[in-house]
Amino acid sequence: xxxxxxxxxxxxxxxxxxxxxxxxxxxxxxxxxxxxxxxxxxxxxxxxxxxxxxxxxxxxxxxxxxxxxxxxxxxxxxxxxxxxxxxxxxxxxxx
Numbered sequence: 001x002x003x004x005x006x007x008x009x010x011x012x013x014x015x016x017x018x019x020x021x022x023x024x025x026x027x028x029x030x031x032x033x034x035x036x037x038x039x040x041x042x043x044x045x046x047x048x049x050x051x052x053x054x055x056x057x058x059x060x061x062x063x064x065x066x067x068x069x070x071x072x073x074x075x076x077x078x079x080x081x082x083x084x085x086x087x088x089x090x091x092x093x094x095x
Contacts, residue, residue, distance in 0.1 A: 003061035
């Protein structure tokens, strides 16, 4: 039986984001008609590594249909404002 039956894929993604130092108050889970998303702000240097871990863990959990989007921040007052990292998981992949 797939791990996603016991642990929600969104919970798995949130925990990975936290393990990469993303602040819990900057991680959001949203529920839509056809999917759920996990979004975190504060784009970081290790996001490529975090994306790889998320892909590996979701695949190991039995989740095969998901999307990952990364959006860079924008320049504001001489520094880059935080971007976002979004994982979209269709409802069909939810336990």
